[in-house]
Amino acid sequence: MLLTLALLSAIAPLATDMYLPGLPALGDDLSTSTSTVQLTLTTFMAGLGVGQLIVGPLSDGWGRRTLLLGGTVLFAISGLLCAIAPSAGVLIAARLLQGFSGGAAIVLARAVIADRAKGDVAAKLFSIMMIIGGVAPVLAPLAGGALLGPIGWRGIFWVLAGAGVVMVLGVLALIPETLEPERRHTGGLGALAHNVRYVVGNRRFVGYALTFMFGFGALFSYISASPFVVQDVLGLTPGQFSIVFGVNSIGIVLGSIVNTRLIGRFHARQLLSFGVLLLLVAGVALTLEVTVGGTHRAVVLPLLFAVTTAIGFIMGNATALGQSEVPNAAGTGSALMGAGQFGLAAVVSPLVGGAATGMATSILVCAAIAVLALFTLTRPGRADTSAETFADEAPAPAEA
Numbered sequence: 001m002l003l004t005l006a007l008l009s010a011i012a013p014l015a016t017d018m019y020l021p022g023l024p025a026l027g028d029d030l031s032t033s034t035s036t037v038q039l040t041l042t043t044f045m046a047g048l049g050v051g052q053l054i055v056g057p058l059s060d061g062w063g064r065r066t067l068l069l070g071g072t073v074l075f076a077i078s079g080l081l082c083a084i085a086p087s088a089g090v091l092i093a094a095r096l097l098q099g100f101s102g103g104a105a106i107v108l109a110r111a112v113i114a115d116r117a118k119g120d121v122a123a124k125l126f127s128i129m130m131i132i133g134g135v136a137p138v139l140a141p142l143a144g145g146a147l148l149g150p151i152g153w154r155g156i157f158w159v160l161a162g163a164g165v166v167m168v169l170g171v172l173a174l175i176p177e178t179l180e181p182e183r184r185h186t187g188g189l190g191a192l193a194h195n196v197r198y199v200v201g202n203r204r205f206v207g208y209a210l211t212f213m214f215g216f217g218a219l220f221s222y223i224s225a226s227p228f229v230v231q232d233v234l235g236l237t238p239g240q241f242s243i244v245f246g247v248n249s250i251g252i253v254l255g256s257i258v259n260t261r262l263i264g265r266f267h268a269r270q271l272l273s274f275g276v277l278l279l280l281v282a283g284v285a286l287t288l289e290v291t292v293g294g295t296h297r298a299v300v301l302p303l304l305f306a307v308t309t310a311i312g313f314i315m316g317n318a319t320a321l322g323q324s325e326v327p328n329a330a331g332t333g334s335a336l337m338g339a340g341q342f343g344l345a346a347v348v349s350p351l352v353g354g355a356a357t358g359m360a361t362s363i364l365v366c367a368a369i370a371v372l373a374l375f376t377l378t379r380p381g382r383a384d385t386s387a388e389t390f391a392d393e394a395p396a397p398a399e400a
Contacts, residue, residue, distance in 0.1 A: 001174045001175060002113075002125060002128060002129065004171065004174045004175060005112060005129060005175070006109075006129040007170065008072070008106065008108070008170075008171075009106050009109045009110070010136040011075065012048055013136040014140050014160065015044065015099075015102055015160055016041065016140070017136075017144065018143055018144035018156050018160065019156045019157065019160075022144065022152070022153030022156060025148070025152065025153055026153045030085075030087060030088045030091065032088040037088070039088075040091055040092055040095045041095075043092050043093075043095050043096040044096070044102075045345070046099060046346075047095070047096045047097065047100040047101075047102070047103060048099045048100075048102055048103040048106070049343055051071075051099065051100035051101060051103025051104045051106075052103040052104070052106060052335045052339045053335050053336075053339045054100075054335075055067055055335070056108070056331040056332055056333075056335020057195055057335055058331070059108055059331035060329050060330070063177050063179050064108050064111055064177060064178050064179050065171070065175060067108060068105065068109075069168065069171050070104075071102075071105050071108065072101070072105060072164055072167040072171055073164075073168055074097065074100070074104075075098060075164040075167065076161050076164025076168060077097075077164075078097040078161075078164075079098060079157050079158070079160040079163070080157075080161045081093075081094035082094045082095060082157040082160070082161075083154045083158045098160075103338065105167065107331065107335050107338050109129070110323070110330075110334040110337075111178075111330045111331040112178045113125050113126060113323075114323035114324075114327070114333070115330060117320075118324050118327070119268065119320070120264060122324060123259075123268035123271075123320035124263045124264075124316075125320075126316035126317070127257075127312075127316035127317070128256075130315055130316045144156055179330075183328075195328075196332060198326065198328065198329055199329050199332050199336060200336070202325050202326055203377055204325045205333060207376070207378035208318050208319075208321045208322030208325065208374070209318075209333075209336060210370070210373035210377070211272065211276060211370045211373050211374045211378075212314070212315060212318035212322060213340040213344050214367070214369045214373065215275070215310075215311060215367075215370050216315065216345065217348050217362070217366040218279055218283065218307060218311070218362070218366035218367050219308065219311050220348050220349065221348050221362035222304060222307055224348065224349040225352045225353065225354055225358060225362075226241075226244075226248075226359070227354075228353075229354065229355070229356045229359055230245075233295060233356045234295070234300060234301075235297075236297075244301060247305065248308040251307075251308035251309040251312070252308050252311050252312045253312065254309060255308070255309040255312020256312035256313075256316060258312070259275075259312055259316060268320055268321055269378070271313050271317050272313065272374065273374065273375075274313055275310045275311070275312070275313025275314040275317065276310070276314060276367065276370045276371045276374055278309070278313070279311070279314065279363075279367040279371075281306075283307070283364035283366075283368070284364060285299075285303055286307070286360040286363060287360040287364045289303065289360075290357050295356055307363060319337065321378075348362055348366070
């Protein structure tokens with residue numbers, strides 16, 4: 001079940017990165033401009049955010065499994081539409097649909113875990129999901145590059161459609177309904193608005209959500225600027241950049257593995273604190289290096305690895321701790337965290353540019369906000385220290 005949920009969460013990087021090597025060929029085949037081709041990525045990211053915002057709150061009233069089945073079926077259909085798209089306009093629309101359904105899969109996978117586990121147990125489960133999902137950004141571009149020659153960019157979308165079918169089968173076979181009818185919220189838009197107020201009115205949830213969002217913002221600052229910094233500033237080749245990117249992606253997985261092993265010995269909030277402080281220290285050192293230190297490879301590259309490793313201690317723990325604060329509206333909480341995550345990424349990307357100073361400054365600012373949010377808006381308490389098991393029966397929520 002956990003493996004299936006991890007694959008559902010990994011579908012976004014797969015659908016984002018696998019077709020990137022085929023973008024030039026895609027533009028030639030559809031006789032369209034580079035900017036139009038890039039819209040296929042922009043609309044996908046927009047769909048991810050909108051899908052989470054809509055489906056997450058809906059699942060608090062309708063349940064998880066039906067929406068999860070619908071989302072995975074829609075993902076498979078949208079992959080098929082991308083594969084047979086006769087024009088750029090159709091492809092852009094299909095990518096928006098694909099992003100929406102991928103966002104539904106992401107938000108519901110997190111909500112299922114939040115339904116079944118709390119505290120340190122949830123943090124461990126989210127970290128395991130990150131380990132599995134963290135491999136996707138490493139393998140997706142490599143798989144896309146390997147598949148592009150034999151099957152072309154349309155074939156890559158056929159593969160993604162097949163992955164959607166696998167997800168449908170996984171949900172049917174392995175994912176039960178985790179939100180019992182007595183725990184659901186009814187009342188249409190009024191209940192939805194109540195859930196949103198309930199979630200955003202929880203100060204501790206907001207603190208963990210901001211920590212999660214700005215931790216990802218620091219990561220995306222690196223992702224969006226690193227191709228230019230590593231190649232144009234540090235002078236490495238495209239092949240060497242691929243190696244650097246892969247190694248740093250392994251840093252996320254390594255951080256998540258260590259985090260998973262340490263949960264139980266240390267509380268999830270302690271490990272989250274370590275992660276944000278490591279991110280802040282790396283951001284300060286990186287900013288000093290690119291502004292006054294001379295931007296040396298031997299300094300910049302290890303610091304970037306420290307940045308990505310810190311993310312392995314942040315994302316899973318912040319998600320688990322934030323979700324534990326809003327057990328009566330886990331879908332809404334997951335949706336707001338996910339939408340904020342991708343919304344911040346969309347803002348950060350154009351601001352960073354391709355300069356080393358822009359990348360380092362953005363990482364530092366995001367790290368500082370994450371630290372501020374964690375240590376000012378959250379305090380250890382009873383909700384943080386619960387360690388309920390990933391059991392078949394979730395405890396009934398308190399009355400709203």
